[in-house]
Amino acid sequence: MSFDRSLARCSFCGRHTSEVRRMVAGPGAAYICNDCLELCNDILNDPTPFSAKALELASRPPVVIAAPQGLETERENMRATHEPLRVVTLELEQKQQGMTLILHQMHYYQAHFELHYLWIRPPLTAGFAFVPRIIFFLKDNLGAQWTGDRGGMLLARPELASGPNNAVYQGSARFRPLPAAEARVLTIRAADPLGQFEDPPPTPWQFEITL
Known part of the structure:
Protein backbone atom coordinates (compact mmCIF):
# COMPACT_ATOMS: atom_id res chain seq x y z
CA MET A 1 0.00 0.00 0.00
CA SER A 2 1.45 3.38 -1.01
CA PHE A 3 0.50 7.02 -0.46
CA ASP A 4 1.97 10.16 -1.99
CA ARG A 5 3.01 12.23 1.04
CA SER A 6 2.98 15.42 -1.04
CA LEU A 7 -0.82 15.09 -1.13
CA ALA A 8 -1.06 15.02 2.66
CA ARG A 9 -3.67 17.22 4.33
CA CYS A 10 -4.10 18.01 8.00
CA SER A 11 -6.91 15.85 9.40
CA PHE A 12 -7.99 18.76 11.65
CA CYS A 13 -7.97 21.83 9.36
CA GLY A 14 -7.64 20.37 5.85
CA ARG A 15 -4.60 22.41 4.79
CA HIS A 16 -2.01 20.82 2.50
CA THR A 17 1.67 20.30 3.30
CA SER A 18 2.62 23.36 1.24
CA GLU A 19 0.34 25.59 3.37
CA VAL A 20 1.83 24.78 6.78
CA ARG A 21 5.25 24.90 8.40
CA ARG A 22 5.34 21.27 9.64
CA MET A 23 3.14 18.22 9.18
CA VAL A 24 3.22 15.22 11.54
CA ALA A 25 2.22 11.89 9.99
CA GLY A 26 -0.03 9.46 11.82
CA PRO A 27 -1.31 5.99 10.90
CA GLY A 28 -2.72 5.56 7.39
CA ALA A 29 -3.62 8.93 5.86
CA ALA A 30 -3.92 10.80 9.18
CA TYR A 31 -1.88 13.99 9.64
CA ILE A 32 -1.79 17.00 11.94
CA CYS A 33 -0.12 20.33 11.15
CA ASN A 34 1.98 22.38 13.58
CA ASP A 35 -0.83 24.96 14.12
CA CYS A 36 -3.43 22.35 15.03
CA LEU A 37 -0.89 20.54 17.21
CA GLU A 38 -0.28 23.78 19.15
CA LEU A 39 -4.05 24.25 19.47
CA CYS A 40 -4.39 20.73 20.90
CA ASN A 41 -1.61 21.48 23.40
CA ASP A 42 -3.42 24.66 24.47
CA ILE A 43 -6.63 22.65 25.02
CA LEU A 44 -4.79 20.00 27.06
CA ASN A 45 -3.25 22.70 29.26
CA ASP A 46 -6.57 24.54 29.75
CA PRO A 47 -8.33 23.38 32.96
CA THR A 48 -11.72 24.45 31.58
CA PRO A 49 -13.64 21.28 30.51
CA PHE A 50 -15.35 22.95 27.52
CA SER A 51 -13.09 25.85 26.62
CA ALA A 52 -13.77 28.04 23.60
CA LYS A 53 -10.83 26.47 21.76
CA ALA A 54 -12.05 22.94 22.50
CA LEU A 55 -15.56 23.72 21.26
CA GLU A 56 -14.20 25.42 18.14
CA LEU A 57 -12.10 22.37 17.31
CA ALA A 58 -14.98 19.95 17.95
CA SER A 59 -17.38 21.98 15.78
CA ARG A 60 -15.17 21.95 12.67
CA PRO A 61 -16.59 20.06 9.69
CA PRO A 62 -14.91 16.72 8.98
CA VAL A 63 -11.93 16.75 6.62
CA VAL A 64 -12.31 14.32 3.73
CA ILE A 65 -8.92 12.81 2.92
CA ALA A 66 -8.12 10.55 -0.01
CA ALA A 67 -7.47 7.02 1.14
CA PRO A 68 -4.08 5.45 0.40
CA GLN A 69 -3.93 3.45 -2.81
CA GLY A 70 -5.30 -0.04 -2.28
CA LEU A 71 -7.08 0.80 0.99
CA GLU A 72 -10.56 0.69 -0.54
CA THR A 73 -9.86 -2.72 -2.05
CA GLU A 74 -8.66 -3.93 1.33
CA ARG A 75 -11.83 -2.63 2.98
CA GLU A 76 -14.01 -4.32 0.37
CA ASN A 77 -12.25 -7.61 1.03
CA MET A 78 -12.78 -7.19 4.77
CA ARG A 79 -16.48 -6.46 4.26
CA ALA A 80 -16.82 -9.54 2.06
CA THR A 81 -15.36 -11.77 4.80
CA HIS A 82 -17.42 -10.13 7.54
CA GLU A 83 -20.88 -10.50 6.03
Missing part, protein backbone atom coordinates in the same frame (compact mmCIF):
# COMPACT_ATOMS: atom_id res chain seq x y z
CA PRO A 84 -23.49 -11.70 8.58
CA LEU A 85 -24.48 -15.35 8.44
CA ARG A 86 -28.12 -14.41 9.03
CA VAL A 87 -30.13 -11.17 9.12
CA VAL A 88 -33.46 -10.90 10.95
CA THR A 89 -35.64 -7.87 10.19
CA LEU A 90 -37.40 -6.52 13.31
CA GLU A 91 -38.94 -3.08 12.56
CA LEU A 92 -40.08 -2.56 16.18
CA GLU A 93 -40.77 1.01 17.29
CA GLN A 94 -41.38 2.76 20.61
CA LYS A 95 -41.78 6.43 21.49
CA GLN A 96 -41.24 8.27 24.75
CA GLN A 97 -40.55 11.87 25.82
CA GLY A 98 -40.11 13.19 22.29
CA MET A 99 -37.77 10.38 21.19
CA THR A 100 -38.32 7.29 19.06
CA LEU A 101 -36.25 4.11 19.06
CA ILE A 102 -36.64 1.76 16.09
CA LEU A 103 -35.04 -1.68 16.29
CA HIS A 104 -34.29 -2.38 12.64
CA GLN A 105 -32.39 -5.66 12.30
CA MET A 106 -30.38 -8.31 14.12
CA HIS A 107 -27.24 -9.59 12.40
CA TYR A 108 -25.86 -12.99 13.39
CA TYR A 109 -22.16 -13.74 12.91
CA GLN A 110 -19.95 -16.69 13.80
CA ALA A 111 -19.25 -15.65 17.40
CA HIS A 112 -21.36 -12.51 18.04
CA PHE A 113 -24.56 -10.74 17.06
CA GLU A 114 -25.39 -7.10 16.37
CA LEU A 115 -28.50 -5.04 16.98
CA HIS A 116 -29.07 -2.30 14.39
CA TYR A 117 -31.35 0.61 15.24
CA LEU A 118 -32.49 4.15 14.43
CA TRP A 119 -32.68 6.77 17.18
CA ILE A 120 -34.86 9.81 16.47
CA ARG A 121 -34.60 12.63 19.00
CA PRO A 122 -34.52 16.42 19.32
CA PRO A 123 -31.17 17.84 18.22
CA LEU A 124 -28.55 18.02 20.96
CA THR A 125 -27.93 21.51 22.28
CA ALA A 126 -24.81 23.43 21.34
CA GLY A 127 -21.68 22.36 23.22
CA PHE A 128 -21.91 18.58 22.72
CA ALA A 129 -18.75 17.36 21.02
CA PHE A 130 -20.11 13.82 20.73
CA VAL A 131 -23.36 11.89 20.45
CA PRO A 132 -23.84 9.49 23.37
CA ARG A 133 -24.74 5.98 22.34
CA ILE A 134 -27.79 4.17 23.66
CA ILE A 135 -27.00 1.68 26.42
CA PHE A 136 -28.54 -1.80 26.06
CA PHE A 137 -29.38 -4.61 28.47
CA LEU A 138 -30.40 -7.93 26.89
CA LYS A 139 -31.75 -11.07 28.56
CA ASP A 140 -33.14 -14.28 27.06
CA ASN A 141 -35.68 -16.68 28.53
CA LEU A 142 -32.87 -18.99 29.70
CA GLY A 143 -31.36 -16.30 31.92
CA ALA A 144 -28.37 -15.35 29.77
CA GLN A 145 -27.57 -11.62 29.87
CA TRP A 146 -25.69 -9.12 27.73
CA THR A 147 -24.96 -5.59 28.89
CA GLY A 148 -23.74 -2.36 27.38
CA ASP A 149 -22.66 -1.45 23.88
CA ARG A 150 -19.97 -3.87 22.72
CA GLY A 151 -18.00 -2.10 20.02
CA GLY A 152 -20.95 -0.67 18.13
CA MET A 153 -21.15 2.57 16.19
CA LEU A 154 -23.48 5.55 15.76
CA LEU A 155 -23.79 7.63 12.59
CA ALA A 156 -25.71 10.87 12.04
CA ARG A 157 -28.27 10.56 9.24
CA PRO A 158 -29.45 14.16 8.58
CA GLU A 159 -30.99 13.11 5.25
CA LEU A 160 -33.59 11.06 7.17
CA ALA A 161 -34.68 13.91 9.45
CA SER A 162 -38.14 15.32 8.76
CA GLY A 163 -37.22 18.85 9.86
CA PRO A 164 -34.97 20.99 12.07
CA ASN A 165 -36.68 19.82 15.25
CA ASN A 166 -35.41 16.25 15.11
CA ALA A 167 -32.17 14.43 14.45
CA VAL A 168 -31.80 10.84 13.24
CA TYR A 169 -28.93 8.55 14.20
CA GLN A 170 -28.24 5.07 12.83
CA GLY A 171 -26.58 2.82 15.35
CA SER A 172 -25.47 -0.70 16.04
CA ALA A 173 -24.45 -2.53 19.19
CA ARG A 174 -22.40 -5.71 19.32
CA PHE A 175 -22.86 -8.54 21.83
CA ARG A 176 -21.19 -11.88 22.46
CA PRO A 177 -21.60 -14.79 22.75
CA LEU A 178 -24.53 -15.77 20.57
CA PRO A 179 -27.82 -16.73 22.25
CA ALA A 180 -28.15 -20.44 22.87
CA ALA A 181 -29.99 -22.47 20.24
CA GLU A 182 -32.63 -23.29 22.87
CA ALA A 183 -33.42 -19.62 23.60
CA ARG A 184 -36.86 -18.56 22.40
CA VAL A 185 -37.43 -14.99 23.66
CA LEU A 186 -35.01 -12.07 23.90
CA THR A 187 -35.95 -9.07 26.06
CA ILE A 188 -34.18 -5.86 25.09
CA ARG A 189 -34.04 -2.83 27.38
CA ALA A 190 -32.47 0.38 26.11
CA ALA A 191 -31.71 3.66 27.87
CA ASP A 192 -30.61 7.13 26.79
CA PRO A 193 -27.47 7.87 28.89
CA LEU A 194 -28.38 11.58 29.00
CA GLY A 195 -31.77 10.75 30.50
CA GLN A 196 -30.29 10.44 33.99
CA PHE A 197 -30.00 14.23 34.07
CA GLU A 198 -33.71 14.79 33.36
CA ASP A 199 -36.39 15.20 36.01
CA PRO A 200 -38.03 12.77 36.07
CA PRO A 201 -35.66 10.45 34.20
CA PRO A 202 -37.36 8.53 31.37
CA THR A 203 -38.12 4.85 31.78
CA PRO A 204 -36.04 2.56 29.55
CA TRP A 205 -37.45 1.32 26.27
CA GLN A 206 -38.36 -2.38 26.39
CA PHE A 207 -38.90 -4.82 23.53
CA GLU A 208 -39.47 -8.56 23.32
CA ILE A 209 -38.22 -10.50 20.32
CA THR A 210 -39.10 -14.08 19.44
CA LEU A 211 -35.93 -15.88 18.36
Whole structure:
Protein backbone atom coordinates (compact mmCIF):
# COMPACT_ATOMS: atom_id res chain seq x y z
CA MET A 1 0.00 0.00 0.00
CA SER A 2 1.45 3.38 -1.01
CA PHE A 3 0.50 7.02 -0.46
CA ASP A 4 1.97 10.16 -1.99
CA ARG A 5 3.01 12.23 1.04
CA SER A 6 2.98 15.42 -1.04
CA LEU A 7 -0.82 15.09 -1.13
CA ALA A 8 -1.06 15.02 2.66
CA ARG A 9 -3.67 17.22 4.33
CA CYS A 10 -4.10 18.01 8.00
CA SER A 11 -6.91 15.85 9.40
CA PHE A 12 -7.99 18.76 11.65
CA CYS A 13 -7.97 21.83 9.36
CA GLY A 14 -7.64 20.37 5.85
CA ARG A 15 -4.60 22.41 4.79
CA HIS A 16 -2.01 20.82 2.50
CA THR A 17 1.67 20.30 3.30
CA SER A 18 2.62 23.36 1.24
CA GLU A 19 0.34 25.59 3.37
CA VAL A 20 1.83 24.78 6.78
CA ARG A 21 5.25 24.90 8.40
CA ARG A 22 5.34 21.27 9.64
CA MET A 23 3.14 18.22 9.18
CA VAL A 24 3.22 15.22 11.54
CA ALA A 25 2.22 11.89 9.99
CA GLY A 26 -0.03 9.46 11.82
CA PRO A 27 -1.31 5.99 10.90
CA GLY A 28 -2.72 5.56 7.39
CA ALA A 29 -3.62 8.93 5.86
CA ALA A 30 -3.92 10.80 9.18
CA TYR A 31 -1.88 13.99 9.64
CA ILE A 32 -1.79 17.00 11.94
CA CYS A 33 -0.12 20.33 11.15
CA ASN A 34 1.98 22.38 13.58
CA ASP A 35 -0.83 24.96 14.12
CA CYS A 36 -3.43 22.35 15.03
CA LEU A 37 -0.89 20.54 17.21
CA GLU A 38 -0.28 23.78 19.15
CA LEU A 39 -4.05 24.25 19.47
CA CYS A 40 -4.39 20.73 20.90
CA ASN A 41 -1.61 21.48 23.40
CA ASP A 42 -3.42 24.66 24.47
CA ILE A 43 -6.63 22.65 25.02
CA LEU A 44 -4.79 20.00 27.06
CA ASN A 45 -3.25 22.70 29.26
CA ASP A 46 -6.57 24.54 29.75
CA PRO A 47 -8.33 23.38 32.96
CA THR A 48 -11.72 24.45 31.58
CA PRO A 49 -13.64 21.28 30.51
CA PHE A 50 -15.35 22.95 27.52
CA SER A 51 -13.09 25.85 26.62
CA ALA A 52 -13.77 28.04 23.60
CA LYS A 53 -10.83 26.47 21.76
CA ALA A 54 -12.05 22.94 22.50
CA LEU A 55 -15.56 23.72 21.26
CA GLU A 56 -14.20 25.42 18.14
CA LEU A 57 -12.10 22.37 17.31
CA ALA A 58 -14.98 19.95 17.95
CA SER A 59 -17.38 21.98 15.78
CA ARG A 60 -15.17 21.95 12.67
CA PRO A 61 -16.59 20.06 9.69
CA PRO A 62 -14.91 16.72 8.98
CA VAL A 63 -11.93 16.75 6.62
CA VAL A 64 -12.31 14.32 3.73
CA ILE A 65 -8.92 12.81 2.92
CA ALA A 66 -8.12 10.55 -0.01
CA ALA A 67 -7.47 7.02 1.14
CA PRO A 68 -4.08 5.45 0.40
CA GLN A 69 -3.93 3.45 -2.81
CA GLY A 70 -5.30 -0.04 -2.28
CA LEU A 71 -7.08 0.80 0.99
CA GLU A 72 -10.56 0.69 -0.54
CA THR A 73 -9.86 -2.72 -2.05
CA GLU A 74 -8.66 -3.93 1.33
CA ARG A 75 -11.83 -2.63 2.98
CA GLU A 76 -14.01 -4.32 0.37
CA ASN A 77 -12.25 -7.61 1.03
CA MET A 78 -12.78 -7.19 4.77
CA ARG A 79 -16.48 -6.46 4.26
CA ALA A 80 -16.82 -9.54 2.06
CA THR A 81 -15.36 -11.77 4.80
CA HIS A 82 -17.42 -10.13 7.54
CA GLU A 83 -20.88 -10.50 6.03
CA PRO A 84 -23.49 -11.70 8.58
CA LEU A 85 -24.48 -15.35 8.44
CA ARG A 86 -28.12 -14.41 9.03
CA VAL A 87 -30.13 -11.17 9.12
CA VAL A 88 -33.46 -10.90 10.95
CA THR A 89 -35.64 -7.87 10.19
CA LEU A 90 -37.40 -6.52 13.31
CA GLU A 91 -38.94 -3.08 12.56
CA LEU A 92 -40.08 -2.56 16.18
CA GLU A 93 -40.77 1.01 17.29
CA GLN A 94 -41.38 2.76 20.61
CA LYS A 95 -41.78 6.43 21.49
CA GLN A 96 -41.24 8.27 24.75
CA GLN A 97 -40.55 11.87 25.82
CA GLY A 98 -40.11 13.19 22.29
CA MET A 99 -37.77 10.38 21.19
CA THR A 100 -38.32 7.29 19.06
CA LEU A 101 -36.25 4.11 19.06
CA ILE A 102 -36.64 1.76 16.09
CA LEU A 103 -35.04 -1.68 16.29
CA HIS A 104 -34.29 -2.38 12.64
CA GLN A 105 -32.39 -5.66 12.30
CA MET A 106 -30.38 -8.31 14.12
CA HIS A 107 -27.24 -9.59 12.40
CA TYR A 108 -25.86 -12.99 13.39
CA TYR A 109 -22.16 -13.74 12.91
CA GLN A 110 -19.95 -16.69 13.80
CA ALA A 111 -19.25 -15.65 17.40
CA HIS A 112 -21.36 -12.51 18.04
CA PHE A 113 -24.56 -10.74 17.06
CA GLU A 114 -25.39 -7.10 16.37
CA LEU A 115 -28.50 -5.04 16.98
CA HIS A 116 -29.07 -2.30 14.39
CA TYR A 117 -31.35 0.61 15.24
CA LEU A 118 -32.49 4.15 14.43
CA TRP A 119 -32.68 6.77 17.18
CA ILE A 120 -34.86 9.81 16.47
CA ARG A 121 -34.60 12.63 19.00
CA PRO A 122 -34.52 16.42 19.32
CA PRO A 123 -31.17 17.84 18.22
CA LEU A 124 -28.55 18.02 20.96
CA THR A 125 -27.93 21.51 22.28
CA ALA A 126 -24.81 23.43 21.34
CA GLY A 127 -21.68 22.36 23.22
CA PHE A 128 -21.91 18.58 22.72
CA ALA A 129 -18.75 17.36 21.02
CA PHE A 130 -20.11 13.82 20.73
CA VAL A 131 -23.36 11.89 20.45
CA PRO A 132 -23.84 9.49 23.37
CA ARG A 133 -24.74 5.98 22.34
CA ILE A 134 -27.79 4.17 23.66
CA ILE A 135 -27.00 1.68 26.42
CA PHE A 136 -28.54 -1.80 26.06
CA PHE A 137 -29.38 -4.61 28.47
CA LEU A 138 -30.40 -7.93 26.89
CA LYS A 139 -31.75 -11.07 28.56
CA ASP A 140 -33.14 -14.28 27.06
CA ASN A 141 -35.68 -16.68 28.53
CA LEU A 142 -32.87 -18.99 29.70
CA GLY A 143 -31.36 -16.30 31.92
CA ALA A 144 -28.37 -15.35 29.77
CA GLN A 145 -27.57 -11.62 29.87
CA TRP A 146 -25.69 -9.12 27.73
CA THR A 147 -24.96 -5.59 28.89
CA GLY A 148 -23.74 -2.36 27.38
CA ASP A 149 -22.66 -1.45 23.88
CA ARG A 150 -19.97 -3.87 22.72
CA GLY A 151 -18.00 -2.10 20.02
CA GLY A 152 -20.95 -0.67 18.13
CA MET A 153 -21.15 2.57 16.19
CA LEU A 154 -23.48 5.55 15.76
CA LEU A 155 -23.79 7.63 12.59
CA ALA A 156 -25.71 10.87 12.04
CA ARG A 157 -28.27 10.56 9.24
CA PRO A 158 -29.45 14.16 8.58
CA GLU A 159 -30.99 13.11 5.25
CA LEU A 160 -33.59 11.06 7.17
CA ALA A 161 -34.68 13.91 9.45
CA SER A 162 -38.14 15.32 8.76
CA GLY A 163 -37.22 18.85 9.86
CA PRO A 164 -34.97 20.99 12.07
CA ASN A 165 -36.68 19.82 15.25
CA ASN A 166 -35.41 16.25 15.11
CA ALA A 167 -32.17 14.43 14.45
CA VAL A 168 -31.80 10.84 13.24
CA TYR A 169 -28.93 8.55 14.20
CA GLN A 170 -28.24 5.07 12.83
CA GLY A 171 -26.58 2.82 15.35
CA SER A 172 -25.47 -0.70 16.04
CA ALA A 173 -24.45 -2.53 19.19
CA ARG A 174 -22.40 -5.71 19.32
CA PHE A 175 -22.86 -8.54 21.83
CA ARG A 176 -21.19 -11.88 22.46
CA PRO A 177 -21.60 -14.79 22.75
CA LEU A 178 -24.53 -15.77 20.57
CA PRO A 179 -27.82 -16.73 22.25
CA ALA A 180 -28.15 -20.44 22.87
CA ALA A 181 -29.99 -22.47 20.24
CA GLU A 182 -32.63 -23.29 22.87
CA ALA A 183 -33.42 -19.62 23.60
CA ARG A 184 -36.86 -18.56 22.40
CA VAL A 185 -37.43 -14.99 23.66
CA LEU A 186 -35.01 -12.07 23.90
CA THR A 187 -35.95 -9.07 26.06
CA ILE A 188 -34.18 -5.86 25.09
CA ARG A 189 -34.04 -2.83 27.38
CA ALA A 190 -32.47 0.38 26.11
CA ALA A 191 -31.71 3.66 27.87
CA ASP A 192 -30.61 7.13 26.79
CA PRO A 193 -27.47 7.87 28.89
CA LEU A 194 -28.38 11.58 29.00
CA GLY A 195 -31.77 10.75 30.50
CA GLN A 196 -30.29 10.44 33.99
CA PHE A 197 -30.00 14.23 34.07
CA GLU A 198 -33.71 14.79 33.36
CA ASP A 199 -36.39 15.20 36.01
CA PRO A 200 -38.03 12.77 36.07
CA PRO A 201 -35.66 10.45 34.20
CA PRO A 202 -37.36 8.53 31.37
CA THR A 203 -38.12 4.85 31.78
CA PRO A 204 -36.04 2.56 29.55
CA TRP A 205 -37.45 1.32 26.27
CA GLN A 206 -38.36 -2.38 26.39
CA PHE A 207 -38.90 -4.82 23.53
CA GLU A 208 -39.47 -8.56 23.32
CA ILE A 209 -38.22 -10.50 20.32
CA THR A 210 -39.10 -14.08 19.44
CA LEU A 211 -35.93 -15.88 18.36
